[in-house]
Amino acid sequence: MNRLCGPIGVNGIIPDSISDASQLIILDLGSNSFSGPIPTTLGNLRNLRQLILHSNKLTRDSSTQELSFLSSLTRLILSNNPLNGTLPVSIGNFSALERFLVDNCSIKGSIPNEVWSLSDLATLSLEDNELTGSVPTAIGQMRMLQVLHLDSTAPFQTILEGEIPNEGSFANLSAGSFLGNSKLCGAPQFQVLPCKASTRQGLKRSVSKPIIYILSAIVLTVLVLELIFLLFRSQKKKSKPLDKEDMPALSTWRRISYQELGHATSGFDESCLLGKGGFGSVYKGKLLDGMIIAVKVFHLQVQRALRIFNDESLVLEYLATGSLEKWLHSHNHFLDVLQRLNILIDVASALEYLHHGYGTLIVHCDLKPNNILLGEGMVACVGDFGIAKLLGEQDSMTQTHTFATIGCMAPEYGLEGIVSARGDVYSFGILMMESFTRKKPTDNMFYLIQ
Template sequence: MEKLRYLKYLNLSLNMLSGKVPTGGPFGNFTDRSFVGNGELCGVSKLKLRACPTDSGPKSRKVTFWLKYVGLPIASVVVLVAFLIIIIKRRGKKKQEAPSWVQFSDGVAPRLIPYHELLSATNNFCETNLLGVGSFGSVYKGTLSDNTIAAVKVLDLQVEGALKSFDAECEVLRNVRHRNLVKIISSCSNLDFRALVLQYMPNGSLERMLYSYNYFLDLPQRLNIMIDVATAVEYLHHGYSETVVHCDLKPSNVLLDEEMVAHVNDFGIAKIFAKYKSMTQTATAGTMGYIAPEYGSEGRVSTKGDVYSYGIMLMETFTRKKPTHEMFVGGLSLRQWVDSSFPDPIMEVVDANLVARDQNNSNGNLQTCLLSIMGLGLQCSLDSPEQRLDMKEVVVRLSKIRQQYISQM
């Protein structure tokens, strides 16, 4: 692969690869984002990988053999026994005491952050640090004792359903890991307080970026963001041992990091289904305008409901019109508005800023791209769940649209 001179993009993340990452050829241009989630890889420090071990000969290999195949198993047994003893003792001490921490199984022990540190980090949950208010609580920006900037999501325990929301979010976030899902740092939980400490996203939400007059997202940026979201949802639906349904996909739940990479957030009403169980009936709520028809009429939750919400969000992202906009009254919806202009005149419904700022539309590249995007959004948001695409197909189609647009720029 070092000889592939024209290789510009490489994503090997989350493949459990091992060995040394090459440094020659195109590998000198890649960043750590190409290799995340491969714990056994080693290489240069700029890729944020562990250093590769040096092999000094047969003696070194012999020592490595004994450490790997004899020492490590023995040490693992000792640690496991000690861990079981500690658990048994703790359970015997205080069975009725509320847990102070929720453990997240990503292979790394979570940092334990006490309540008083969260108070200090957020300046006693001061309004000047308030990032936003949701259905079940508030989110604050905080600087932890190690200078890590985090988002602290504090639940309002007086709100009905807040505890269920906290449990649902913990259940999802402790089990799933993906570069396009918001990362959990820790949690703080006792009888009177519940908080999640999350990765801070300096560029805020997709909603903020779309509707702010101080920012402009061009077409490639919007495509990249929606591909990031689709990739995350594909992982939730198909890439984990059990199916996870988000249930509340919308622009305010898509957060953007310093590099404008999108991360799906807010799993407060998410559902984890046993493998191969595709649909269930539930009292799960969502957000008006993004809820699939079967949600509202029958309370049916499935992966196809997320696909519907994604389709609405995809059309919103490129029209810059919320599905709850005041123009959508009397039976007219965002989907119907787009559908009535498809395939022609589709340019009348897309965000005018995209058309005004496009400098490469002389060959119709922009219109072709937007037609494909809107067509995909319409297919995702069909009334019948069975007729909608699945997220694997959405990722493939949207990636092809991006590739075709870039190739003709």
Template sequence: MINNLNGVIPSKLFNLSMIRLIGLSSNPLSGSLPTNIGLHAPNLQSLLVDETNLVAGPLPNLSNASKLRQVDMAQNSFTGFLPSTLCSLKNLERLYLYMNHLTIDASTPQAASTLSCLFNLRNLTGLSLGGNPLNTTIPVFRGNLSTSLLEVDLSFSNIRGNIPVDIGNLSSLITLVLENNQLSGAIPTSIQRLQNLQALYLKDNVLRGHIPYELCQLKYLAELDLGGNRFSGSIPSCLGTLSVALRSLWLGSNLLTSKIPSSFWELKYILRLNLSSNSLVGPLEDIGKLKDVVDMDLSNNHFSGNIPSSIGGIQNIISFSLANNYLEGPIPSSFKTLLSLEFLDLSKNNLSGEIPKSLEALLFLKHLNLSFNKLQGEIPTGGPFKNFSADSFVSNGALCGASRLHVPLCKNRTKVKPNWRKAKYIISGVIPVILLAAAALILILCKKRNVKVVRETASLHQVLWRRVSHLELVRATNGFHESNLLGTGGFGSVYRGTLSDRIDIAVKVFNLQLEGAFKSFDKECEMLSNIRHRNLIKIISCCDELDFKALILQLMPNGSLEKWLYSPNRSMTILQRLDIMRDVALALEYLHHGYSIPIVHCDVKPSNILLDDDMVAHVADFGIARLIGGGDSMTKTMTLATVGYMAPGDVFSQFCICWPY
């Protein structure tokens, strides 16, 4: 699997009577499959032919392959009707047919029973039919539904009608994906019976009514997406009881009204929150309690009052929007503590006063929109403000500053003539002090190993964190197209991609043929995603499936340090090189001493040091040894470094080592 095999699949491959597994995934093959698989391969248990570019045509007959446990034919061009003969595969555990062109024959009496019988397969744990034009309804189930089903994906399938009450009988379900369909009606109250549910995606349907309080009884619910529907009424006050598990909540683009209940702000571990495009009202006094949130969108509502100074409490925030509300008063100076902020939109409010000069401290801020307010005074010029255009400040009226910002020049600026005679005495006295302070700082960094470092924000020790499906990654990378390939290495390949919410990512797809690998991939991936440091690549999520494992990483636009060092078309100043050395040292210090479980990188090299837009260095591939080996022993870690090379900073972690770039 995941090689570069091409040509037609030999028909003799399906004539081997003892063969149990056929795995041809992710190869540019051609031709088609035999029409009757299993007739001459009765012992076949796994058929994995996803992403193989097979000729368009109907699905082969699998009814004679009665021992099949896994069928993955996703991301091909299969057409025609979803065959009811699939229901005869009583041993089937996983059925993945997503992103084909399959439909259900609505002209036959068996149309409703095709889906229904699949839900009744006793051993089935995973069912993914998303991305097919099924053009059907979710049937009213008859009989006892499977208690083995863990994940169901029927997204992007033109499914209409109501969500049946009997859905609550899928008692083991962990993930339910019904997004981007035409489902209507209300969420059935029987949803409360899905006591193991951890992810529920219902966005972009036409669901109505109130958000049911029964959702609050799903104590393990980590991801809830109800955006893009027609839910009305208020936000249930009981959602605050999900504070232990809930990490992502999307309620945007609905018809919600009233104030946000005070108990809602008890969701102290929430990471992603979207309440945009509703009619919510009232102040935001307790917003500072969401101390772990990294992405929050409250735009296009009717919030009023001042932005509270407690906003400085959400120090991990990266993207924040309060645009198009009725907020007033000054911009709090406490924004200066949001050092990770990259996107800030406060446009279309009634904010007044001056733009705090303290915002110059937000060095990672790339997008700022303060337009259509009542701000006045001088626009700051330092830090990120030197990169903002006039669009950030449009229609404020009383702002002044540089002419490039299309505002008047500021008046009453007194020019002081420099006194160079005094300056040379001051400079001659200051330089020795600076050198002495720099020497002291180097000694502290090198010898004081037990320095107190900011610990990780909040451990995601609860049930489940956000997983990204294989289907999402295929869409994000255009089918892992070669044009998106960033590089390959010993562990696999890295692709550029863009998620549906327009976040640019890098996808590290692992080579599954590594011997003894991935024993606890999901657990280790979750642990590594909790590691947060300015100079470490952010692990956004992971994809953990039977025949596909990948990390979803923050994309670094300037590539690797290796390319900057050895490319004739690129160069760096000595100050940039020193900054990069410092960034790498801080990252390693955090990995060794700043996290609850010490992590030794073992493969620090220029290709594993990536640079963002501002040439800030981010160390990548930390903890890969844990993901592959599933353990934290030094022995396992050391053996996974680059052959013939071991980074001195990892071998001699007791000493301060500087090595040349």
């Protein structure tokens, strides 16, 4: 047994004997009425990856010191428990921690620096506690951080002060992470008071703003001109296969055995599941050499999958930053204008490669924010070629019965199933509109009155 989920509504104390299940990977006892201290014997579950104890009546003694031996723990969810006390420095021992939720736990005092040393931490929720002190500058160096909650819904509950860093992962956070902290200061995107600065610094800021606006306009103009050039070239240039000597050399792809994939994903356990789609499921895994991967396992019982794919799975690089969809339409994330421009330029370059990089034209057919994945440094990658089409030398368009996303596809694709490179360009235009307005193409503001 590697997963234990308790029934809802159970009360009493958590028995020490639970540590006898030494092979446990997931322990979920959330949303119950357990009381008393968290058992110190949980520290014996060395294979445990997820410990979920939220919404109980648990308290804390020396248990956190014992739990620090759980070096494989990726999720620690303790929200809505009267833990009291301060956050211990031993939290820094959770070196693999990705999600740490300890909101509404009556935690007092300052946030220990050891929290900011958790390099894999992507989600940190400390809201609705009684925290004090300042936000350390080291927090801006957390490259994987995507969601941060230091906000408070009760007056005078969380009293943090100082300047909010505006670098690293912090540059993409929004005001929702800091609500209720009136003593914080920082950039306008956080909706807090500006930090006090000298007259000279203020002059630099006032001069830099027009420069940023001018540079943004120049970059946007260059991007539009590049798109016009690509459109013009795609109309004039006939589909001509490249000579073998002109074609770029293909990489030697690494072959990974099924056994290695099973070990990397804990036997394709549900705890590693990233999501499901029409053609298969995607799992997160870690290879023996430490490389983080995303494994797409196809549903071979689906007739369309049998016709399209030759292999049962694809192993891809895992991009932890997430999709453009998440960054555009989540209140916990923020992209400035230059970041959006750079992402769109990356996507335009990828489309140019698909349409003109090889002798065979590749039409993506489903270009949308959810299929734009972001890597380190916000570098954009075009993914999910589930319904992509290959067009031969004599074909500039073809018909298909597989439809893309409503609102993102060209009219001829939606009405007649006709796909072409022009359809991808149309979808890219919709992507540009959605990126700068942060409105989905199905939003009422884009409907024309006929």
